[in-house]
Amino acid sequence: MASTIEELGKKLLEKDAFKQVLGQGEAKKQLCSALLTGRHVLILGNPGIGKTTLAKNIAELLPDMNSKGKKIKGIHRFVRVQGSPDLTVEDLLGDIDPIKALKFGPLSKEAFTHGKIFKADQGILFFDELNRCPEKLQNALLQVLQEGYATIGSYDVDFPTNFIFIATMNPEDSSTEKISDVLLDRFDVVYMDYPESLEIEKEIVENNGKELVAVDDKLLTLMIHFVRVLREDKRIEKKPSVRASLGLYERSQGNALLAGRKNVNFKDVKDAVLSVLAHRIQLRPSAKYAMSPSDIIQETFNDFLRSEGKEYKEEGDVP
Numbered sequence: 001m002a003s004t005i006e007e008l009g010k011k012l013l014e015k016d017a018f019k020q021v022l023g024q025g026e027a028k029k030q031l032c033s034a035l036l037t038g039r040h041v042l043i044l045g046n047p048g049i050g051k052t053t054l055a056k057n058i059a060e061l062l063p064d065m066n067s068k069g070k071k072i073k074g075i076h077r078f079v080r081v082q083g084s085p086d087l088t089v090e091d092l093l094g095d096i097d098p099i100k101a102l103k104f105g106p107l108s109k110e111a112f113t114h115g116k117i118f119k120a121d122q123g124i125l126f127f128d129e130l131n132r133c134p135e136k137l138q139n140a141l142l143q144v145l146q147e148g149y150a151t152i153g154s155y156d157v158d159f160p161t162n163f164i165f166i167a168t169m170n171p172e173d174s175s176t177e178k179i180s181d182v183l184l185d186r187f188d189v190v191y192m193d194y195p196e197s198l199e200i201e202k203e204i205v206e207n208n209g210k211e212l213v214a215v216d217d218k219l220l221t222l223m224i225h226f227v228r229v230l231r232e233d234k235r236i237e238k239k240p241s242v243r244a245s246l247g248l249y250e251r252s253q254g255n256a257l258l259a260g261r262k263n264v265n266f267k268d269v270k271d272a273v274l275s276v277l278a279h280r281i282q283l284r285p286s287a288k289y290a291m292s293p294s295d296i297i298q299e300t301f302n303d304f305l306r307s308e309g310k311e312y313k314e315e316g317d318v319p
């Protein structure tokens, strides 16, 4: 791993190594410093703010690896594991194949089916929503990280520990397991938040969203600004992410296409708002009794237009 880390280090020291992620300067800095020193990282942040994009970006910076005369690109050593309550130790680490065990003997190497973790050798193990996986799996993982082996069935298996371990967790996800303190102690935490400015978020949406018809800059500003206003609303507990901004951008284009137009107008945006946003937000308990997510979105949109969108008074107005 030393060479992989060293080579990665050189790339990390280049100016703006994480090109695919816009903004997030502080998170990038913390991440670079953790990676340069070969430490495991836990990225803490709400869904849809670029955590996966950032981790994949690291994989692309990894040097090619030679294995049995074949070149393996960094991105192919990026192993993504989705944390969930049904994820088992066997999924991650491996299992004993009963048929092969009969053929080769229960303690033979051939009887062991390798789990996902082996593919991350000299690469990245990206563990999404680590806090969603059962405690048993957390413990097995801890043993692998600490000792480089784990016990599966009746025998000890050696595991590669020469990978970069990046996990994510949504801090507001309370429905799940806690990450045990001993496991948490293996990580440094990098915090990520929603895009820092309207300008950055506009750029993210323009770079990543589908472009089917023309979207006027003013209308794009209006969409993103509206999403950002919702994020500030104290009554909203679960906030709309960058995926919501992307959704609004694409769906308003869909509405324009349906109407046979080549450019998005205000009504297209208005007609997309509920379908894109209502299910993505969740209200605080104190607000829930008084109104629904749709009510809040409708009300906020109207208020927002009164203060920010004076030029869009008439339905269907083209800017």
Ligand SMILES: Nc1ncnc2c1ncn2[C@@H]1O[C@H](COP(=O)(O)OP(=O)(O)O)[C@@H](O)[C@H]1O
Pocket: 020, 021, 022, 023, 024, 046, 047, 048, 049, 050, 051, 052, 053, 054, 195, 204, 208, 242, 243
């Ligand atoms: N800072 C950012 N830079 C570039 N793209 C971003 C950024 N934040 C969000 N995105 C975009 O938003 C979408 C969701 O990002 P993703 O990395 O999957 O989020 P997460 O893993 O945090 O849920 C992707 O299309 C991604 O390109």
Ligand SMILES: [Mg+2]
Pocket: 048, 051, 052, 128
């Ligand atoms: Mg993700």
